[in-house]
Amino acid sequence: MDRITIDGPLILGAGLAGLTAALSAAPRQALVLSAARLNEGCSSAWAQGGMAAALAGDDTPELHAADTMAAGAGLCDPAAVTLLTREGPDAVRRLANLGAPFDRTADGGFAQSLEAAHGRARVARVGGDGAGRAIMASVIAAAQAAPHIEIRENARAVALLQDATGRVRGALVEQAGALIEIRAAAVILATGGLGGLYAVTTNPRAVRGEGLGLAALAGARIADPEFVQFHPTAIDIGADPAPLATEALRGEGAFLVDVFGEPFMARYDARGDLAPRDVVARALHAERAAGRMTFLNAIEAVGPNFPHEFPAVFEACRAGGIDPRRELIPVAPAAHYHMGGVWTDLDGRTSLPGLFAAGEAACTGVHGANRLASNSLLEAAVFGARAGQAARDQAMATMEILPASVTPDLPADALNTLRAAMTRDAGVVRDAAGLTRLTGLIDEMERSQGLSPSLAAAKLVATAALDRRESRGGHYRADFPQTDAARRTFIEGLDARSLIAAE
Structure with missing residues (x-):
């Protein structure tokens, strides 16, 4: 097996969060892995609406924060929301300076659209509905021109590397049918969400919660996975x-x-x-x-x-x-979007030393139980930059790395069965009967196929949804339509039934 060592962060995912993190890691070396060709297979490129930010004269970060908190149905982290909305306008301007061709008004300002649950027209757009692809084209060009960044396409992580202390030291990567061990000072998960686990999704089919599953299998803290x-x-x-x-x-x-x-x-x-x-x-x-x-x-x-x-x-x-x-x-x-993910602090640090997360794979607490429209690209840009800066400061560890185990992906027929079951039983409307049926199917697949990262992600969603006996935001239980006292879900590892903790 080939082995590579880089003196800087290994970034899993080449969407907006991953490439922003890579740019922010300068001058440290950064290696970015993209599971597909650049600007393909990542949800960032598919985003239509744009980026929400308080850019107009009649808007403020405080008003944006209030709308974000209201949409989040009581589960937003106020500190994360304040940071996002305060840093949001500059994040949009930085992307504009990279060449992102945001629509402009006659006086040169940002043309902004009104979207649901916003009190102001604050969504900066590109070509009406082409924001994601245009923004990504500009960021990709900047990353390709940056001397400290190397990008490998068609490469995906199949396991995280750890030492005996639990510190994440790199990843086992599959590329062109071969496994490569990549050791790094830090790893940043920017693998996107898990829409591809559903039969009806707006996300690329290959985006199936693999980053979430990899982190959970390594023992990282997971937050609010039931909120889709x-x-x-x-x-x-x-x-x-x-x-x-x-x-x-x-x-x-x-x-x-x-x-x-x-x-x-x-x-x-x-x-x-x-x-x-x-x-x-x-x-x-x-x-x-x-x-x-x-x-x-x-x-x-x-x-x-x-x-x-x-x-x-x-x-x-x-x-x-x-x-x-x-x-x-x-x-x-x-x-469409996963509000839950790998728990992080405001700088992208997870509960595991050496592991960071940003974008949809992460759960910063910004979105709570229901993401406000067009806050996703903004979160990727704001928190991707912070994760890259924090990972830049990580020193290379020297302890011996433990062997990594790899569970193969689900076969195509099993994946199709899982996708149909997720749409039916963990979809827009849920109940105990459906979620129990779904968790039973997942357990059966785990026994017969092993626990791959994608199946682990599905297990987290289903089990947490069964445990939350109320309706809130994106999680609606037909058998528990009421809303109870606000609490978040935290899961350490994958024995979700016994390790769900409430706050």
Whole structure:
């Protein structure tokens, strides 16, 4: 087996959080592993809405923080929210300085959209719905030009390396069918979320919670894994993954209708189409469970302007045989974002020495039980930079590294069974019967296949969801619809049934 040693951080993931961390690690050497080609297979590139930040004269970080806390349904960490919203405007400006082509107003300011649960129009956008890919293109160019950064594509970690003290010392990596041992001063997990564990998702299929599982298998503290956000308006054309109809469309005046063309959101919430995502997703779920198809009507709000105002949505619709300029867009809820993840402090440190996490793989406490729209890219930029700076200061350890064990991925048929079960039993609406059935399936797969990182991630979500006997944010229990006293979930390792701790 080949062995590589780098005098700096090893960064697992090449989305916005990972590349921002790598840039911030200068002048230390940084090695970035991308499981796919750059700007492919990462959720950052697929983000449509943009970055939420208090950039306008009538907005403040405090107002942004208040909206973030309200969406988080009592579980946000106030210190993390304050940091995010205070540092957010400068994070957007730094990306603009790297070349990210944010839309501008006539006076040169940032053009900003209104999205659900925001009290102000504060989402800085690119090309209407192309923020993620355009921002990533600029960050990738900066990372490729940085002399301290090496990027390896089509390389994925299959286990973390640790010494006898539990300190993380690197990773065992698979590339071109061979295993490579990479030793490093620190490891930063920036592997994204776990939407690919669901049969209906807006995320790349390969994003299946592997970073979360790797950390849990190594004994890291996991926070709030039951909280999964379902975007209400995935375009329902049978594609896997499902294309996204950005929330900015509703901010521009598009609205949800039933098969008869009648609006229905007012029956579910006084805020209507711009209610928080969890509310809208449950409304669509209820309509569809009652046999009523759901659609987004953007004909009057956008109409002929679709090709240049929302080109990504327009092309996705046309690929599905729909012309959104004159036709309704069929939409359905889909797994979109994981609020939980590997617990970190405000500098990306996990509970394991030598291990850091940033972006969707991490749980900073910013999002609580329900992420506010367009806070995800902002979190990746703000906390990715902090993780890179903190990891930069780690010294190389010298203790002997223990052998790493590797559990193969689930076979394709087993993965498809798991994805269907996650959508059915740990989806928009949950109950004890479904979650018990799901945990039983996961246990059976663990006995027959072993506990791979992705299966470990699914186990964390299902077990914590079964334990939380209330409804809050993205977690809705049909058998426990009430909201109880606020508490977070923390799990040490993977014996989740006995190690769930509440605060």
